[in-house]
Amino acid sequence: MHTIGQPFDTLFIVHSGFLKTVLIDEFGNEQVLSFPMKGDLFGVDGIHTKRYSSEAVALSNCDLILLPFKKFIQLGRTHAELEHAMYSVMSRELVREQGMVSMLGALSAEARVARFLVSLSERFADMGYSSKLFNLRMTRHEIGSYLGLTLETVSRTLSAFNEFGLITVDQRSIGIKDLDSLRTLRRLPPSSARSKQASKKAREAAALSRNGVTDNDGDLQVAAV
Amino acid sequence: MHTIGQPFDTLFIVHSGFLKTVLIDEFGNEQVLSFPMKGDLFGVDGIHTKRYSSEAVALSNCDLILLPFKKFIQLGRTHAELEHAMYSVMSRELVREQGMVSMLGALSAEARVARFLVSLSERFADMGYSSKLFNLRMTRHEIGSYLGLTLETVSRTLSAFNEFGLITVDQRSIGIKDLDSLRTLRRLPPSSARSKQASKKAREAAALSRNGVTDNDGDLQVAAV
DNA sequence: CGGGCTATTGATTCCAGTCAATACTCGTGG
DNA sequence: CCACGAGTATTGACTGGAATCAATAGCCCG
Incomplete structure (x- = not known):
């Protein structure tokens, strides 16, 4: 694998683990940036610097595919689709990180965990596993670091x-009970208003203070290459 | 320029503005993701989706260079260095966003603004402008959105x-007085301990609770291509 | 001048961090 | 086998930093 500061020469794809x-x-x-799993690429941050x-x-036994960057570039010379796939994957990572930034900047602890x-x-x-029942491979501390929260x-x-009936939790084992509520959750009702094992859905607290999109206020000069 | 959801076909480089x-x-x-200026590339997030x-x-008059993605790909066929430059720029963006994530996840309001x-x-x-005295092109609201803070x-x-003598502020005009302290700042002394126009440097509050790097706990299978 | 946007500042609230105590899991060795 | 300890997780009490609510002032432009 690789450590920080080590000279960059290869990319990694997770085959399993x-x-x-x-x-x-x-x-x-340490700050957790991502939890790569099957099909994910990492090591890309080394290209620039x-x-x-x-x-x-590794959080479990892992099977990795090594992708020497130089070799990859050569392959790209003859296989245009490879090259485009790389742009696409890097672009996807960029979008994913944008999502992280937006989450960390705007969402409550509950919304982040959801x-x-x-x-x-x-x-x-x-990956073909159950989406309703799975085991976390990471600790609460690692989740917290990833989400910008404490483990507590x-x-x-x-x-x-x-308590709210959205999931079941037993240590690392998580059962998803109400995916829709998790998807749309912004804020849970105050704990004083909660009943044990309540089954009613989380309502939207509808945060708001919505701002319209600001209009351009500058002129624009454009030139094509 | 471009709006969200619009079909992707071109990248943009800021020539000025x-x-x-x-x-x-x-x-x-709206959540602000970046403030592109001279030399910066944007639009990359469209490649994947x-x-x-x-x-x-635009926050001012802007002069943009349009870079039709297809044309760029063709140029890459014949000019390998172009292709590598694109990987490099995208990688740089990725590292920048990693920095944002880490900042939003871990730093105090003061450290973020600093x-x-x-x-x-x-x-x-x-860009050849003064690093000591400049005008902000964005509102407090936009800065706050970018940093995950409120405008207040x-x-x-x-x-x-x-007050602390680190900068001067007059509306959009900012003067940098003590760059070193801004660079290393973690937390300001409590306001009760502040004197008007104090000139002493901000001391390190040295947060800490340092965790050693966790060791691998999984076996590793690797395969080269 | 007046209205809208922007910025500053104060008062108060509340979410998440901190500190702390206890319990669960699991591996190791007496 | 059970005791022990380290790492992990849960839960409670309390604190504090940033959000929210609110009032005022400065700036820009018709």
Whole structure:
């Protein structure tokens, strides 16, 4: 695999298993950036700086496909579709990270955990596993780091979802009970208003303060190449 | 330019001027993703989904270079360095967004605003403008959206930096007085301990709870292509 | 001048972080 | 086998930082 700062030369594709990629800040704290699993690509961040800026750690037995970057470039010379696939994958990563930024910037703890569960559920479904019942491969601490929350908040939120009938939780084992509510959740009713094992759906709290899209206020000069 | 959902066909390079790129969520709230300026590329998010997932808005008069994606791909066939440059730029964007994620996930409001100012200062320097005195092209609201803060918090933080002698603020005009402190700042002393126009540097609050890097706990199977 | 957008500042609320105690899981060795 | 300890998870009490609500002022442009 690779560690931070190591010279970049190869990309990685997950054939099977689960990993995390992490960034280590100037104080040694680690921040989880992604949880690659089957079909996911990582190591791309090394292309620009010639060194990996993040580090991958296996969370289970893993089977990886190594993709030496130079060799890949050569293949791209003769197989245009490969090249386009790479652009596409990198673009997808970019969009995914945009989603992360938008989530971290705007959503409550509950909404983040809900999204995380939905996303996991969908990814497991894509891989042919059950989307309704699965085991987390990562700790609460790692989930928290990924979502910009503390492990206690993650734990509490999962417990609240459980109380609320949206999921079942037993340690690492998660059962999805009400995917729709998880999908659309913004905020849970206050705990004072919760009844044990309540089965009614989470209502929208409809945050709002909506702003119309700002119009252009600058002129535009364009030139094609 | 382009709007969200519009079919993707061209990339954009900023020749001069300032823009913002925004994501619009399901309630119409806009989230600022970046502030492209001279030399920056945007529109890349469209490659994967064939549609732009974000939207660019000019914050001043702008001069853009259009780069039709198909034409670019053709040029790449004959000019290998172009192709590599594109990988590099996309990789750079990926690293930048990783930095955003890590910032939003871990840093205080003060640290975010400080980083934002340092980054602006460096980018202005790169463009040949003054790194010590410049005008913001965006509102407090847009800065807040970009940093995952409210406009009030941005305003208060700038005022605090001013009181503290780190910067001068007059509406959109920012003067950088103590770049080093901005660079290394984690947390300001409590306001009760502040004196007007204090000139002493912000000290490190040294957050810590450092975690060692977790070791692999999975076996690894690798295969080269 | 007046109206709309932008910015500053104050008062208050509340969500998530921190600190802390306890329990569950699992592997290791007496 | 059970005890022990380390890592992980749950839950409670409390705190604090940023959001929210609100009032005022500055700026720009018709």
